[in-house]
Amino acid sequence: MTGETDNSINEKVNSLLFESGHRYSTVRRRLVSVLRSAGKPLTNSQIVDADDSLVQSSVYRNLNILEEAGAVTRVVTNGEFTRYELAEHITEHHHHIICTSCGDVTDFSLPSTVEKSLHNSLQKAAHKSSFSVQNHRLDALGTCSSCV
Numbered sequence: 844m845t846g847e848t849d850n851s852i853n854e855k856v857n858s859l860l861f862e863s864g865h866r867y868s869t870v871r872r873r874l875v876s877v878l879r880s881a882g883k884p885l886t887n888s889q890i891v892d893a894d895d896s897l898v899q900s901s902v903y904r905n906l907n908i909l910e911e912a913g914a915v916t917r918v919v920t921n922g923e924f925t926r927y928e929l930a931e932h933i934t935e936h937h938h939h940i941i942c943t944s945c946g947d948v949t950d951f952s953l954p955s956t957v958e959k960s961l962h963n964s965l966q967k968a969a970h971k972s973s974f975s976v977q978n979h980r981l982d983a984l985g986t987c988s989s990c991v
Contacts, residue, residue, distance in 0.1 A: 852879060855933045856914045863912040870905050873897060875914070875929065884918040884926035884939070884948045920946040938981040944990035953981075 856875050857867040865871075877893045878885065887906070891899050906927050909915035914933060918926040920941050926948055931937065936958070940949045953961070961979065969976045 849876075849879070852929070852933055856909070856912075859912040859914045860908075863908075865908055865912060868905075870897065870901055871909060874902065874905055874909065878915065878927060878929050879934075881928075883950050884928040886924040886926050888924070890927070918948055920948060938983070940983045940985070940987075942987035942990055943984050944986050947987050947989070949987075951983075 852875065853867070853872065856871070860867050860871065873894050873896065874890065877890050877897075881889075881893065885893070887899060887902050890902050890906075891897050906915060910917055910927070914930055915927050916930045918928060918939060920926065921943055924946065926946075928934075928950075935952070937950045937952045940951055941947075961981070962976075965976050965979055
C-alpha cells in the first residue's frame with residue numbers, strides 16, 4: 844500500500860524510537876518488516892505466524908514500545924484481539940474495512956477527490972461545533988465474504 848521504501852520506513856522508525864529513548868533492535872526491525880509486508884493490520888498471533896523467529900511475549904512488549912514511540916497504531920475492532928499496523932505518517936493515509944463477525948481488517952484508500960470532499964465535509968461539521976479537525980479515520984463495518 845505504501846510507496847515508502849524499506850530504508851525510508853526504517854529511518855523514520857529509528858528516529859521515533861531514538862526520540863523516545865529506545866533503540867531500533869533486531870526484533871523491532873522484524874516487527875516493522877512484518878507489518879509493512881502484511882498490507883493490513885495484524886494481531887499479535889498473526890505477526891508471530893508471519894515470522895517464526897519472533898516470540899509472542901517479546902512481540903507484545905515491543906509492539907507497546909513501538910506504539911508509545913508513534914511508529915505503530917493499534918486498530919480496535921469488535922473482535923477479541925487488537926490489531927497493529929505501521930502509523931500513517933510512516934506509510935500513507937488509508938481507511939479500514941472491518942468484519943463485525945470475525946474481526947478481520949483490510950486497508951483501503953479513497954481517490955483524492957473523495958478524500959478532499961470528505962475532509963471538507965468534516966471541516967464544515969466541525970465548524971458548527973467549534974471543533975478543530977486534525978485528521979480523520981474512516982472504518983467501514985460489515986461482513987466479509989468468509990463470514991457471509
